[in-house]
Amino acid sequence: MNRKEIEEKVKEFLIEELEIDEEKITADAKLKDEMGIDSLDFVDIVVIVERNFGFKIKPEEMAGVDTFSKFCDYIESKIG
Amino acid sequence: MNRRVVITGMGIWSCLGTDLETVKRSLYEGKSGIGLDCDRLTYGYRSGLTGIVESPVITKQMLDRHTRAGLSEEAQYAYMASRQALAQACMDDGYLLENEVGCIFGNDSSAKPVIEASKIMDEKHDSAMLGYGLIFQSMNSTVTMNLSTIFHLRGVNFTLSAACSSGSHSIGLGYLLIKQGLQDVILCGGAQETNYYSMATFDALGAFSVRMDAPMMASRPFDRDRDGLVPSGGAAAVVLEDYDHAVARGATILAEVVGYGFSGNGCGISQPSDVGSMIAMQRALNDAGLSCNDIDYINAHATSTRQGDMYEAIALDRLFEGGRAWISSTKSMTGHECWMAGASEIVYSILMMQNDFVAPNINFENPDEYSAKLKIATSRIDTHVNTVLSNSFGFGGTNSALVIRKVERLKS
Numbered sequence: 001m002n003r004k005e006i007e008e009k010v011k012e013f014l015i016e017e018l019e020i021d022e023e024k025i026t027a028d029a030k031l032k033d034e035m036g037i038d039s040l041d042f043v044d045i046v047v048i049v050e051r052n053f054g055f056k057i058k059p060e061e062m063a064g065v066d067t068f069s070k071f072c073d074y075i076e077s078k079i080g
Numbered sequence: 081m082n083r084r085v086v087i088t089g090m091g092i093w094s095c096l097g098t099d100l101e102t103v104k105r106s107l108y109e110g111k112s113g114i115g116l117d118c119d120r121l122t123y124g125y126r127s128g129l130t131g132i133v134e135s136p137v138i139t140k141q142m143l144d145r146h147t148r149a150g151l152s153e154e155a156q157y158a159y160m161a162s163r164q165a166l167a168q169a170c171m172d173d174g175y176l177l178e179n180e181v182g183c184i185f186g187n188d189s190s191a192k193p194v195i196e197a198s199k200i201m202d203e204k205h206d207s208a209m210l211g212y213g214l215i216f217q218s219m220n221s222t223v224t225m226n227l228s229t230i231f232h233l234r235g236v237n238f239t240l241s242a243a244c245s246s247g248s249h250s251i252g253l254g255y256l257l258i259k260q261g262l263q264d265v266i267l268c269g270g271a272q273e274t275n276y277y278s279m280a281t282f283d284a285l286g287a288f289s290v291r292m293d294a295p296m297m298a299s300r301p302f303d304r305d306r307d308g309l310v311p312s313g314g315a316a317a318v319v320l321e322d323y324d325h326a327v328a329r330g331a332t333i334l335a336e337v338v339g340y341g342f343s344g345n346g347c348g349i350s351q352p353s354d355v356g357s358m359i360a361m362q363r364a365l366n367d368a369g370l371s372c373n374d375i376d377y378i379n380a381h382a383t384s385t386r387q388g389d390m391y392e393a394i395a396l397d398r399l400f401e402g403g404r405a406w407i408s409s410t411k412s413m414t415g416h417e418c419w420m421a422g423a424s425e426i427v428y429s430i431l432m433m434q435n436d437f438v439a440p441n442i443n444f445e446n447p448d449e450y451s452a453k454l455k456i457a458t459s460r461i462d463t464h465v466n467t468v469l470s471n472s473f474g475f476g477g478t479n480s481a482l483v484i485r486k487v488e489r490l491k492s
Contacts, residue, residue, distance in 0.1 A: 018145065019140055019145045040146055040212050041212075043208075043211060043212040044149070044211045044212045044213075046208050046209070046211075047208070047209055047210070047211040050209060056206065056208065056209075
């Protein structure tokens with residue numbers, strides 16, 4: 001899966017499953033403050049990522065992952 | 081304190097319809113909501129018969145994602161029924177934010193999320209794979225925890241589990257709390273899941289009808305040739321309110337709850353009892369200050385099982401002694417709505433009161449030696465219905481009886 005495919009898949013589940021408005025999803029958008037993703041959403045994101053990308057997010061690896069772009073970077077690093 | 085308790089709103093989501101008008105029409109026409117669910121047979125049930133209940137469509141405009149994620153199937157039904165009840169009672173968000181309203185619902189299982197969580201754990205061995213919503217779906221109190229959150233309910237708040245009497249006891253308990261002056265308004269009701277996970281253990285008892293070639297004729301309470309009950313579900317909600325409180329805010333009064341009776345059989349876990357049934361009914365009548373002859377209509381518990389119907393018929397015969405009240409079991413059309421039944425049957429009875437008819441006990445073709453002594457409405461009876469006794473009996477010998485009556489329309 002290349003970078004573009006990762007971004008498309010992440011964007012898709014943010015819109016479809018977390019019901020985030022598409023216009024809020026930009027490369028530098030802050031996951032929490034601008035996209036409104038809260039701690040309860042992260043509980044579901046762990047499940048969704050495992051289903052879509054085949055690995056389990058480790059919370060300690062998420063420190064500093066605060067934008068859409070960094071989140072895609074993190075996924076790319078795990079499956080690349 | 082001994083206050084009068086009235087019903088000022090009601091809602092229904094059942095196999096007879098998902099709004100009051102449709103349900104009234106089904107009751108009036110004696111239309112069955114029973115069908116065949118072949119998935120149950122594939123899953124391994126002995127009987128594929130069930131009430132066919134429409135799945136609610138709850139959009140993101142109605143509830144946010146987090147709230148929807150925590151709604152079990154029965155909580156979805158209860159949400160839809162409660163919206164109707166609160167709207168009819170003219171209690172909008174503004175009212176609910178300003179005034180204390182309680183919430184008591186009958187519910188006695190939430191099998192699907194429990195089984196789904198178990199399957200995920202068996203496969204993944206990691207609780208992080210369960211996600212956010214399942215905990216709020218899987219507890220028995222899923223209905224009241226969700227409704228109280230959604231509707232800003234800040235009064236009494238708990239779920240009542242009493243098998244197939246749950247919905248009836250919830251109204252009885254709400255009635256007692258208001259009567260005693262502890263609450264002014266309580267949203268009460270009952271909810272019942274209908275997914276195929278939820279009833280396999282009940283099917284295991286061989287208690288379900290297997291008349292699968294004629295689903296709408298399968299539920300036949302009191303009939304000689306009955307062969308078991310048909311499971312069903314959905315939700316029913318009523319807004320219980322102190323009479324003076326309702327009058328002061330100009331609410332329309334649908335009916336008054338005048339009596340609640342209860343008892344335990346104290347014998348076999350699945351054993352009905354004529355004595356226990358009679359004690360509950362007599363207590364409800366005493367509480368209401370009424371005699372048997374004051375009752376116009378009895379909504380029987382009768383589920384279409386051989387034993388249950390027989391014991392209720394014996395109890396009704398001994399207590400009413402061929403009295404004037406018409407008797408029918410709406411379960412002949414709905415199937416057995418289990419945890420929800422006691423609440424839905426109050427809604428059905430009020431619809432009859434409002435529209436001057438007794439709904440038929442459909443499929444009652446031949447009496448047995450016990451039901452032959454009862455005044456059963458084999459077809460719809462067009463008559464005034466002012467006072468109703470509604471019975472609910474459950475596993476473990478938990479019995480509940482409610483008496484409601486019509487209240488003359490308030491003069492403005």
